Amino acid sequence: MSVLNGKKILLGVSGGIAAYKTASLVRLFIKAGAHVQVIMTPASKDFVTPLTLATLSKNPVYSTFYDTNDTTAEDGLQSKEEGVWNNHVELALWADFMLIAPATANTLSKMASGTCDNLLLATYLSAKCPVYFAPAMDLDMYKHPSTLANFKTLADFGNTIIPAESGELASGLSGEGRMAEPENIVSFLEADIASKLPLKGKKILITAGPTYEAIDPVRFIGNHSSGKMGYDIALCAAQLGASVILVSGPSHCKVHHSAIQLISVVSAQEMLDECQRYFPQVDVAIAAAAVADYRPKTVASQKIKKSAAEFAIELEKTTDILAAMGAVKNNQFLIGFALETENEIENAKLKIQKKNLDLIVLNSLQDEGAGFRKETNKVTFIDKDFSIEPMELKSKEAVANDILTKVIAHFHA
Structure with missing residues (x-):
């Protein structure tokens, strides 16, 4: 049985091409017995649909601070006056673990600086559980001093990086910066969580x-x-x-x-x-x-x-x-x-x-x-x-x- 069995995982998806891998990632988490809740940045929906991740996670996907009600019976129009607030604090407190994958250079920068301009970042700033992030960007961006500084800042916050892998990148170049494969992300989480369990070795x-x-x-x-x-x-x-x-x-x-x-x-x-x-x-x-x-x-x-x-x-x-x-x-x-x-x-x-x-x-x-x-x-x-x-x-x-x-x-x- 996986150490993820029964655990509540909050998966944050930001807007990079690697977002397409999150469908496989969600499926692996569910197979391991975890409960998965997905939060997407608005930009990430250009790469993978909320419907796909909602279907695989068996939970609604959130990407905005409020949702509008269903269409009215009278005229079939949405009522924006009666929006439903998506409570970022409740989402953060629900989770046993939070994973941001892919974590783009833009999202990592905002995480490090405390910028809060979407639901994912608001939830991240409210999280009290262990936070993991899997960077995904081009090789020069991955090695840029500002990115490296952000990695250090997030590590100082207590967040854990799942290092990027080397391989072919969306730019056509080949090198470090490719988001870790879903299987490797799950293995990393299992190993890291297991190593920190209070009765490990007993x-x-x-x-x-x-x-x-x-x-x-x-x-x-x-x-x-x-x-x-x-x-x-x-x-x-x-x-x-x-x-x-x-x-x-x-x-x-x-x-x-x-x-x-x-x-x-x-x-x-x-x-x-x-x-x-x-x-x-x-x-x-x-x-x-x-x-x-x-x-x-x-x-x-x-x-x-x-x-x-x-x-x-x-x-x-x-x-x-x-x-x-x-x-x-x-x-x-x-x-x-x-x-x-x-x-x-x-x-x-x-x-x-x-x-x-x-x-x-x-x-x-x-x-x-x-x-x-x-x-x-x-x-x-x-x-x-x-x-x-x-x-x-x-x-x-x-x-x-x-x-x-x-x-x-x-x-x-």
Whole structure:
């Protein structure tokens, strides 16, 4: 999965011949899973039509500060008195990233000087997100001292240049100044964004789902965990740049990111074996699985026939996976989950001490909207110093983000 997946990209198109490449660029962004909003300078519409970019981006294209209403029912004339304002501030705040491609010498000069004479420039000046620009101009213009000075000014502003490539130019000359090809722009963005992700270079072990403890070849002891919480944490961690090892019990949830290594297990013993295998290699471990506390002491080799009126199963304790990791913890940041129905805070504090945890995520089945097979969760964070932070009811995706925020804070403390 691309790091651009789910990201909101504001694409500014200025008036150069390279604007024709933006159709391919938009298509590549959409293919990567990004949401794209296009703003065009008036001059750029001479090179590529707004209809083309609107169709490919699946969003209206903006190029002026206001749009006129549709034709009236009476006379078919447009009503300019009732124009709709295109809010450049809202457009800028919407974006996760802004890219200006092609960025002509004229537009670059205005960006550097703060000149604001069209919607694209007004939006640029309002942007709080990272801004990238891909220059496109003839080779002498690209090397001109004023252009080089503008590059430096924009770099000082915190903007990032996607360097022009060498090749045949519209003038007929050949040299540097050709806008980077769409595929190379996307690759540049992906690499640059990935390098700046807060968990880049970190390896995280996550457990998820239930475990099934066999009674016979047909029956098992299990629980109602869907695995969603653990899978959401894994996805969030991967999107933040981490390399994730996801050890999952039986679950219908799916992995949708190339940075997640899924290891499927069934029993508590299998999950323990995999956790012991990978725990020494990781920086963080998050135990979100609902592991069986007991398993049948003897597993029947054949299906047990229904005969007696009563049937007893002798159980034995499983190894506590979280405690086992805590016992050998070195520098790992270890997070556990606690699902309680009574004396929640005190029981959670005891688990922190007993299992050598850095943080525990407390769930209470007393809270409506929390627990197994729900889209939401309501948790309380308790750290090893017993600081307590109750959270409101949120989607499990939002809870996953809160958990990873704690991880980020640990490494940036």
